[in-house]
Amino acid sequence: MKWMGLNEIREKYLSFFESKGHTRLPSFPLIPIDDNSLLLINSGMAPMKKFFLGQAVPPNKRVTTCQKCIRTPDIENVGKTARHGTFFEMLGNFSFGDYFKVEATAWAWEFLTKVMEMPEDRLWVTIYEDDDEAFEIWTKKVGISAEKIVRMGKEDNFWEIGSGPCGPCSEIHWDRGPEFGCGKPGCALGCDCDRYMEVWNLVFSQFDGDGKGNYERLEHPNIDTGMGLERLACVMQGVNNLFEVDTVQNIMQHIRKIAGVEYGKEYKTDVSLRVITDHIRSTVFMIGDGVIPSNEGRGYVLRRLLRRAARHGRLLNINEPFLYKVCETVIKENETAYPELIEKKDYIQKVIKVEEDRFAKTIDMGMEMLNNLMDKLSADSINGKLLSGEEAFKLYDTFGFPIDLTKEIIAERGIEVDEDEFKRLMNDQRDRARTARLSGNVISWADDIFADLKEEHVNFTGYAKLADEGSIIAMVKDGEMADSMHAGDKGTIILDQTPFYAESGGQIGDTGVLKLGDNLFHVYETKKTATGLFLHNGEMASGMLTMGNKVTAIIDDERRRAIMRNHTAAHLLQKALIDVLGNHVQQAGQLVDEGRVRFDFTHFSAMTPDEIKRVEDIVNGLIMHAYDVCIKEMPIKEAKEMGATALFGEKYGDVVRVVNVSNESIELCGGTHVSNTSKIGLFKIISESSVAAGVRRIEAATGLNVLELFNENQDMMLKTAENLKASNPHELVAKSAQVMAELKDKIREIEEINVKIAEAKSNELFAQAKEVCGVKYICASFTGTKPEAIRAMCDKIKAEAPNMVGVISTVTDGKASIFASCGKNTIEKGMHAGKLIKAICEFVGGKGGGRPDSAQGGATELFKIDEAFAQVPSLIEEMVGKK
Structure with a gap:
């Protein structure tokens, strides 16, 4: 068995399964797509859930990935031990109703023993205690000795989360040698000591469980395997933990050089080095996938990791921002597999630097306050073990100390915090229910009222038509499927064909009517399910509609045209912002409706009046040039080659829709747009403001909305002129200066x-x-x-x-x-x-x-x-x- 680098191991694994007919997919973003059950992707199969559930069709029934993952439940233990980490990569091969146990076990054994050349005598296998089928395959088809197979119970070798696909699993373990064991006579696989390390978990999803212990055999069972890349690297490199793996160790070396310390000599120093090394890996990848530091959700996880790392930098006597420098090494060590990190390097560094600067301004004052509090509590023999929730909240609200950081620091002095009071104050002042979400690291197989319609296909015709015919294939009323809808009923209608655009990509859904003679259903909003069903939500205004009726779907065309103007303007706005502010500008959110363009973008200071005017001038110049808006579908590779901009953190298929404005603005977009920029009319920025650290927001108007804005401003000026006793608005400047001078004299x-x-x-x-x-x-x-x-x-x-x-x-x-x-x-x-x-x-x-x-x-x-x-x-x- 020869030494092998982590990047080489990743490539060997993916290439091996490509040779077995698998399609290699790039890692999905850490931000889950169309899945609200997860805060961050935490396993290799999490992004595949829609394929297992039949909600989407995979590009191949055989898929292999190396998925970047974040897990934070044990964040307090990261650093204290060499085992815990928040970021890891999960190697996986998946079968969606194709091959099953025979191939999964044979290929796993072939990869480990032939490709990795791991000695067979040091590999052990566990199976579910009742899975005789797996035992037969391992012993008779793969050829492993029965003595090397251990049967284990449901807790260890049966994969199940709530209801849905589940089944027994088989794990492959590596024997590190007796020197890592506990020395007890009965030490064997399953012992709590460090001798046997799980390397690969093969999950055989062969049942559909109801969550109550009842299982039905699936007609088409699935394979879901997961192997930690860093863990396999530990084996191949003969090291004890992930912090000694080549790519991770190189990151730690950079930190050691900045701090001027050694690893392995002093426990507290080692803890800080491990914390910083792990957390900077997580933060670089999170920011690269579009997460921004904030006080809730995944943004809070990012802020928590960054500030914990910054605090441990202080413990190593690094008293200036340094994490943004270390991210260079993180990117260098991972650029082969994740080239997008190179593209976003400047942006990632900027976000980290801004957050470090923000925390540096308050950490010293916060630590002084916390140290004083701990001193007082230590001297208090009665109440000396509990920090009040009020004080913990003040540290959070005033000095930016996440509650977890406060808990970690005071725990070093044997003090706890009144978390109940802290949570109450959080809810009272900010009405945030963040804590429950942060523990949401469970994949739920949610029931869907539309599950029976997952095979239905809806034909969207709204790019070319503002009205079209479609047949009713489903109705929902009072939360249940219905056969008809009568006047006054509120609910949802699904058609097999519709011109109504469903809310997505930052564009609001269409409104309008579904009509059959005098029978009229008013559509108040249009949404879309993960499986692609268009939900026309609204109210039956008159008459009755029933299942199977063929209706005419008519969009509110004036509203749609206003939305189209705003959406195309949003594309031109992004181009103008990049021209004026720089290439670090990335879209961080968008909402276009019939009234406004709301565009969030990455930038680290307020725009000046001159910058705002320059952006306006560029957009209006593109409008006045009357450029054609060319929209085509093409392979994503071709789109990238022509310079198309993708939405930050979004996942795209092999074929994408490209919106090209005379090569001035080229973006991947599924929204609706005007055919020529001249149809936008005019563009006016209404406001520019901050929405989060490093994220700015512009609100703007187009077309008739600009004229309405001008009229409002004109009315306001006339009223102001009247109040100031000016004969007309042209005198306002001189008159207001006169009034202010008089006011100063009076003051x-x-x-x-x-x-x-x-x-x-x-x-x-x-x-x-x-x-x-x-x-x-x-x-x-x-x-x-x-x-x-x-x-x-x-x-x-x-x-x-x-x-x-x-x-x-x-x-x-x-x-x-x-x-x-x-x-x-x-x-x-x-x-x-x-x-x-x-x-x-x-x-x-x-x-x-x-x-x-x-x-x-x-x-x-x-x-x-x-x-x-x-x-x-x-x-x-x-x-x-x-x-």
């Missing part, structure tokens, strides 16, 4: 009056001063007086009365402000305005502080202000006495 006059009032009131207060410990003081409360006037009064006290302390409050609009000032001589005696204000504000439910000579704060319990002011003499006495 200055008011400020001068306030100063005079403050001086007068200060003189009155001086006469009412009292004394304690040789320090004169005044306390006063006002209602309705502006805080600026109170501040001026305190400044006068400080400047003109060196032996006096002043404490003055004001209540305006239900809010209380409290100010304090200390004269020069009182400070020498021990007075401190900041400490005085802090003590007073704590008494009235507020916060405050400041310098020795001047301070301010606020209050929430206004009724306690007089009571607080009564404490001022004792506070002065305490400060002066301490001096």
